[in-house]
Amino acid sequence: RGSNRTANMLGALGVTKGDRVALLLMNDVEFVESFFAIAKLGGVVVPLNWRLVGDELAFILDDSGASTLIFGHEFAELSADLQARTRECRGIKNWLVAGDVAPAAGVSSYKALCEAASDEEPRTGAADDDELYIMYTSGTTGLPKGAVHTHDSAMWACITINATADTHYGDRYLVALPLFHVGALTPMVANVYGGATSIVMYQFDPVRVWEIVEEERLSSMLAVPAMLNFMLQAGGHDKVDHSRLRWVMSGAAPVPVTLIEAYAELGIEIHQVYGLTETC
Numbered sequence: 001r002g003s004n005r006t007a008n009m010l011g012a013l014g015v016t017k018g019d020r021v022a023l024l025l026m027n028d029v030e031f032v033e034s035f036f037a038i039a040k041l042g043g044v045v046v047p048l049n050w051r052l053v054g055d056e057l058a059f060i061l062d063d064s065g066a067s068t069l070i071f072g073h074e075f076a077e078l079s080a081d082l083q084a085r086t087r088e089c090r091g092i093k094n095w096l097v098a099g100d101v102a103p104a105a106g107v108s109s110y111k112a113l114c115e116a117a118s119d120e121e122p123r124t125g126a127a128d129d130d131e132l133y134i135m136y137t138s139g140t141t142g143l144p145k146g147a148v149h150t151h152d153s154a155m156w157a158c159i160t161i162n163a164t165a166d167t168h169y170g171d172r173y174l175v176a177l178p179l180f181h182v183g184a185l186t187p188m189v190a191n192v193y194g195g196a197t198s199i200v201m202y203q204f205d206p207v208r209v210w211e212i213v214e215e216e217r218l219s220s221m222l223a224v225p226a227m228l229n230f231m232l233q234a235g236g237h238d239k240v241d242h243s244r245l246r247w248v249m250s251g252a253a254p255v256p257v258t259l260i261e262a263y264a265e266l267g268i269e270i271h272q273v274y275g276l277t278e279t280c
Contacts, residue, residue, distance in 0.1 A: 001119040002029065006037035009110075009117040013068065013094050017042030017125045020064050020134070022092075023180070024048040024057070024071035024079070027200045030098040030110060031179050032188070034070055035133075039151070042125025045133035046146075047180035050074075054081045056144070058088035064134050064146055067091055070110055073099030080104065127151050135182050135277050147278040157280040158190040165271065166247055167220070171196040174212060174221035176204045182277045183251065187222060206234035214240035222249040228259055228270070237266060249273050 015021060021038045023045060025031040038045045046064045048057055050072075061069065061082065069092050071079045076097065082089050083106060097103050098110040126132070129150045136144040161167065173191050175198050177184035191198045199216045201209070209231055212218065223231070228250060231237070247269040260270045 002033040002114070003036040003040065004119045004121055005114045005117045006033045007040045007122040008120065009113045010037060010043070010068065011041055011122060012117065013113075015041055015043050015068060015094075018131065019043045019068070020046050020066040021068040021070065022046040022048055022061055022064065022066040024050055024069060024075050025098060025179075026050065026072050026074060027175060027179050027184075027202050028072065028098070029200075030070065030072070032198075032200065033114075035179075035185075035189075036192075039126070039132055040122050040124055042130060044131045047133065047135060047185065049136070049180050050178070054078060054085070058082055058085045060136055060144060060146075061092065062088040063143075064136075065091060068094040068096070070096045070098060073097055073101040076101070076104065079107070083107075133185075135185075137277050149280050153280045154186070154189055155193075157186045158193045161187060161190040162194045165249070165273075167194055167196060169195040171219045172199060172217055172244075173197065174199050174201060174209070174216070174218050176201045176209060176221060176223060176227065182280060183222060183275060186275075186280055187249075206230040207236055210234075210236035210240050210242070213242045213245055217244050218242075219244050220247055220249070221245070222251075222273075224252040225250055225255045225259060226253070228255070228263065232259075232262055242266065242268065247271050251275065 021043050046066050095107045096110040097107050103109050129152050132151045132154050133149050134146040136146050173196050175184050175188050179185050188198050245268050249271050251273040255272055263270050
């Protein structure tokens with residue numbers, strides 16, 4: 001229902017098939033709602049890396065042709081900076097702030113608009129090889145480049161994960177990486193299609209992860225090697241019941257054998273994976 005309200009709200013603002021909607025959001029319900037809402041409308045999601053500075057974000061907004069920006073209240077100051085950039089951000093017609101805050105001038109409340117919108121299922125606006133999202137690369141050798149993914153490429157990524165990983169219907173999966181990264185976004189989408197539950201963590205906290213493992217009865221998650229190491233150093237695994245946690249996916253860097261062995265002693269398998277922003 002939340003995604004339907006968001007979709008109908010965005011449709012009322014004029015978002016139609018092919019329009020780019022940028023998301024400057026932490027891992028929160030608004031990100032998940034917006035992603036599926038934009039997909040239903042046939043719009044194109046542009047996830048933004050909130051670690052970037054104004055100049056970098058302005059480039060991406062201009063390069064992607066974004067016409068709407070949904071941002072978290074945490075980024076109000078950054079958003080104001082972007083609004084003042086009348087050249088790069090001239091194409092943005094709708095500025096929406098998420099959270100229980102009073103919107104600034106020229107900004108609308110995401111929550112208020114959604115609450116006023118219908119929760120009826122909107123007419124599906126895209127499928128197959130229609131564009132779904134543009135994920136920008138890290139830009140280590142130059143400016144970031146937008147990798148365009150379609151509904152088909154996202155679907156095949158879901159099929160690949162569910163066919164090759166130890167995923168079960170009803171699994172409970174922790175999303176601890178930022179959803180603006182393909183390594184977090186793709187498994188979250190795959191969970192929807194595979195019948196698993198995503199527990200979305202606002203921001204990674206190595207101590208809090210172990211508490212969530214027990215509280216949410218987690219069965220799997222994804223963490224880069226540095227996160228796995230922080231989790232061991234932080235401790236807490238000896239104070240919680242982690243018996244349901246079968247495995248952790250890990251990639252982005254080689255996983256040291258000592259780290260794999262340390263988790264094996266806890267009864268947790270480390271499954272090494274490899275992927276690219278460009279391959280979904």
